[in-house]
Amino acid sequence: MRVTFTVNGERREADDVWEGESLLYVLRERLGLPGSKNACEQGECGSCTVYLDGVPVCSCLVAAGQAQDREVRTVEGLAEGEDRLDPVQEAFVEAGAVQCGFCTPGLLVAAHDLIARTGQPSDAEIREALAGNLCRCTGYEKIMEAVRLAAARRAETRGGSPEVGP
Amino acid sequence: MDFLRPGSWAEALEAKAALPDAVPIAGGTDVMVEINFDHRRPPALLDLNRVAELAEWSERDGRVRLGAGVPYARIIAELGDRLPGLAMASRTVGSPQIRNRGTVGGNLGAASPAGDSHPVLLATDADVEVASTRGVRMVPAVEFYRGVKRNALEPDELVAAVHLDVARGPQQFAKVGTRNAMVIAVCAFGLALHPDRGRVGTGIGSAAPTPRRATEAEEFLAAELADTGLWESRGPLAESVRRRFGELVARAASPIDDVRATAAYRRHALSVLARRTLGWVWDQYREGGWSACA
Numbered sequence A: 001m002r003v004t005f006t007v008n009g010e011r012r013e014a015d016d017v018w019e020g021e022s023l024l025y026v027l028r029e030r031l032g033l034p035g036s037k038n039a040c041e042q043g044e045c046g047s048c049t050v051y052l053d054g055v056p057v058c059s060c061l062v063a064a065g066q067a068q069d070r071e072v073r074t075v076e077g078l079a080e081g082e083d084r085l086d087p088v089q090e091a092f093v094e095a096g097a098v099q100c101g102f103c104t105p106g107l108l109v110a111a112h113d114l115i116a117r118t119g120q121p122s123d124a125e126i127r128e129a130l131a132g133n134l135c136r137c138t139g140y141e142k143i144m145e146a147v148r149l150a151a152a153r154r155a156e157t158r159g160g161s162p163e164v165g166p
Numbered sequence B: 001m002d003f004l005r006p007g008s009w010a011e012a013l014e015a016k017a018a019l020p021d022a023v024p025i026a027g028g029t030d031v032m033v034e035i036n037f038d039h040r041r042p043p044a045l046l047d048l049n050r051v052a053e054l055a056e057w058s059e060r061d062g063r064v065r066l067g068a069g070v071p072y073a074r075i076i077a078e079l080g081d082r083l084p085g086l087a088m089a090s091r092t093v094g095s096p097q098i099r100n101r102g103t104v105g106g107n108l109g110a111a112s113p114a115g116d117s118h119p120v121l122l123a124t125d126a127d128v129e130v131a132s133t134r135g136v137r138m139v140p141a142v143e144f145y146r147g148v149k150r151n152a153l154e155p156d157e158l159v160a161a162v163h164l165d166v167a168r169g170p171q172q173f174a175k176v177g178t179r180n181a182m183v184i185a186v187c188a189f190g191l192a193l194h195p196d197r198g199r200v201g202t203g204i205g206s207a208a209p210t211p212r213r214a215t216e217a218e219e220f221l222a223a224e225l226a227d228t229g230l231w232e233s234r235g236p237l238a239e240s241v242r243r244r245f246g247e248l249v250a251r252a253a254s255p256i257d258d259v260r261a262t263a264a265y266r267r268h269a270l271s272v273l274a275r276r277t278l279g280w281v282w283d284q285y286r287e288g289g290w291s292a293c294a
């Protein structure tokens, strides 16, 4: 079947999609967007996290046909243009929150959503928001740091509370 | 395989009637796992995401009609005050990503003994609204679970909604697992006090072939509260009552040994969950503005 939906602001079409195929497979194998990773295909690891109509979901658990006419935003769509990373991405780089990088795309989408929703999240809120994303390398401390950093910067640029994390 | 995309509830029911083997897919958090791992190759998937009514809830005469397709995240955000027990259970489901997609309709469709909404649906005397082109029927939750991963749906039927009273007493849900997120229950327990009716509602998860009530425990506690005038006096609850309640809940279970836990552990953990949640609801009842007219 043919599936048509918006990906990162662009209308895209995928042909010969098998009816049982996941959105993740279509993104990676048919639309040339390998940012979202396939690690478990069962919703456990979060490395395939994308926004579906503005809500973070595991793309491995969305049937491709369910994305028809909807809006998908992947990790490729977080940065503004080719050379300006999103502040969340920058913070991950600076804090050393990336080792092998396999979990990073999913974590970026989840963290991006958290910061957009809550502004200045507490550590408990960060842990809760990232509970569906597994990382086998970092031990999560640097990831926590990156999210705190990104949130603090965002608060600053928005003229919000000047308090910066530890 | 076919991919069916009904745009309305009527179309969905017609599609299911025409092709009863079509597998409905809502959040996909159960269905897609089975398809990704080749455990299931249905002749067709019936996508329910386009049926707008399924993702709505409404309240009338003190009862909430919760569309089968409202995801857990919205139950938590929008219904925590009206349906505290279900919201609590929803908070323990999977991860944020899973709660953004997973639905109570899907939980009922899967009818796993470990489904987290079930103990609360049992404890709150919820009804499942089931529909087909032949008509609509209401199935009490207690009659919905028919065996391991089997439910009361006929091949042409879909779950339209669940109906639950707006809480008129405190409710609790507790679950044992290996960590705080992404955990399938080792065992779970839902408890609801219904002071307006002098009733106690319970639901046990993951400790029997189906979710089930602990009827003896319910009756024991309701009688105890009535006989000692505790519904009115709101006095403290004796430790012996709590312990007995825990024992009766554990006795109602028929757990098995499996990779997650032994039967003996499940029974023990259930008695602890029951005793604890009873302590919590009773404290809430004593402090809260719930009215008793038992």
Ligand SMILES: Cc1cc2nc3c(=O)[nH]c(=O)nc-3n(C[C@H](O)[C@H](O)[C@H](O)COP(=O)(O)OP(=O)(O)OC[C@H]3O[C@@H](n4cnc5c(N)ncnc54)[C@H](O)[C@@H]3O)c2cc1C
Pocket: A042, A043, A044, B023, B024, B025, B026, B027, B028, B029, B030, B031, B032, B033, B048, B068, B069, B092, B093, B094, B095, B098, B101, B102, B103, B104, B105, B106, B107, B108, B109, B110, B114, B115, B116, B117, B153, B157, B158, B159, B160, B182, B183, B184, B185
């Ligand atoms: C990583 C992970 C963690 C999880 N953790 C939990 C957990 O902690 N607790 C828990 O309870 N579950 C958990 N689950 C299981 C799953 O998320 C839940 O059962 C959820 O409620 C399923 O809802 P869904 O809308 O995604 O269902 P789907 O996968 O779309 O459907 C599930 C079943 O219900 C049927 N169905 C769906 N909607 C209807 C309808 N309206 N009428 C009739 N049949 C219907 C489908 O055909 C299918 O058989 C987890 C799953 C994953 C992948």
Ligand code: FES
Pocket: A037, A038, A039, A040, A041, A042, A043, A044, A045, A046, A047, A048, A049, A058, A059, A060, A061
């Ligand atoms: S690949 Fe989707 S959650 Fe792991």
Ligand code: FES
Pocket: A097, A098, A099, A100, A101, A102, A103, A104, A134, A135, A136, A137, A138
């Ligand atoms: S950096 Fe390797 S899995 Fe997270």
